[in-house]
Amino acid sequence: MKKLDIRPIIKAMKETVQSHELEQKGAYCRWLWQDERKTRKLGINEYGCADAVNILYTINDFYCDEETRRARITALQSMQNKETGMFVEATHHTIHTTAHCTAALELFDVKPLYPVTDLHRFMTKEALYDFLENNVNWNDPWPQSHKGAGIYAALVNADEVTEEFQKNYFDWMWENADPKTGFWKKGFAENAPVTSARYPNGKESADATYAYMAGGFHYMFNHEYAKMPLRYPEKVIDSCIEMYKEGGLPTNFGKDINFIEVDWVYCINRAARQTAHRRDEVVALLEDFAEKFVDFLLCIDYKTHDRFNDLHMLFGTACALAELQQALPGKIITEKPLKLVLDRRPFI
Numbered sequence: 001m002k003k004l005d006i007r008p009i010i011k012a013m014k015e016t017v018q019s020h021e022l023e024q025k026g027a028y029c030r031w032l033w034q035d036e037r038k039t040r041k042l043g044i045n046e047y048g049c050a051d052a053v054n055i056l057y058t059i060n061d062f063y064c065d066e067e068t069r070r071a072r073i074t075a076l077q078s079m080q081n082k083e084t085g086m087f088v089e090a091t092h093h094t095i096h097t098t099a100h101c102t103a104a105l106e107l108f109d110v111k112p113l114y115p116v117t118d119l120h121r122f123m124t125k126e127a128l129y130d131f132l133e134n135n136v137n138w139n140d141p142w143p144q145s146h147k148g149a150g151i152y153a154a155l156v157n158a159d160e161v162t163e164e165f166q167k168n169y170f171d172w173m174w175e176n177a178d179p180k181t182g183f184w185k186k187g188f189a190e191n192a193p194v195t196s197a198r199y200p201n202g203k204e205s206a207d208a209t210y211a212y213m214a215g216g217f218h219y220m221f222n223h224e225y226a227k228m229p230l231r232y233p234e235k236v237i238d239s240c241i242e243m244y245k246e247g248g249l250p251t252n253f254g255k256d257i258n259f260i261e262v263d264w265v266y267c268i269n270r271a272a273r274q275t276a277h278r279r280d281e282v283v284a285l286l287e288d289f290a291e292k293f294v295d296f297l298l299c300i301d302y303k304t305h306d307r308f309n310d311l312h313m314l315f316g317t318a319c320a321l322a323e324l325q326q327a328l329p330g331k332i333i334t335e336k337p338l339k340l341v342l343d344r345r346p347f348i
Helices: 005-018 046-058 065-075 094-106 117-122 126-133 141-148 150-157 161-176 207-228 233-245 260-272 278-301 312-328
Strands: none
Touching: 005 046, 005 117, 005 278, 005 312, 046 065, 046 094, 046 312, 065 094, 094 141, 094 150, 094 233, 117 126, 126 141, 126 161, 141 150, 141 207, 141 312, 150 161, 150 207, 161 207, 207 233, 207 260, 260 278, 260 312, 278 312
């Protein structure tokens, strides 16, 4: 087995997080510099603060003195809207931002300061099912999964979820899993419009199923957290293998810093934990991808690479490496084993 030493990458991740810390102790920016369109919110940022601690947790550099711990918690908690209980940031839907920030706080065993009251209206079965059926656009599955999965994760991470809500949520997921792709929602992927296969940076996937996999990833980590079975794990594996072998992934897959890699790695690896279906192929493809991805990561300029210096995108790459290390025992070498935050609580 070819071993992959990623210690230089982990060192660069730690240094990058350090470079994003602001004068306000415990606060972090997401970006160090502005983009050409001047769309970035520089300075303290919800995703900067959340992803700094997410990355540090992942690379096993989370522990700190009490003053630093309290400062990081305070920075995150201070960005919650007192009236609605939500966290708001321009690049993502507010449910995503709320789920993401509450998930970061959970790493400290801390809840947000205020209840996520804006989501309480969806606690009944009727309201939840109406939300999943009518407020989630299943023709645009990836960004819409930020709502469909985020509503569950936000309530879980704020410790406000009920047993009844969880039962209703996973009952709906079971009934609406797609028997052809393994993802959600059944009946949509085969007739998906071209736009649903488009990655936000404009690079298209050749296969609309990819968008349902990328969205499905969010529902899958909710299932993993709750220890719930997938209805069609074999179909998830078939879909992931086909898109990897047949060009169904975006052209920048494995050649950029973002979340698309962990989407695919997590889906195929976690589905493989529930079935022995095509097990040897799964391992072979994960090894093939890991070698190519690590080669790419070792060759970039960490200080000037724009996406490596976007803490949210960097967190996605950290998650992909953590999941690969789990999936391929002994292959990926680090000083300390990486820790995937999704093994603790839902949402990234």
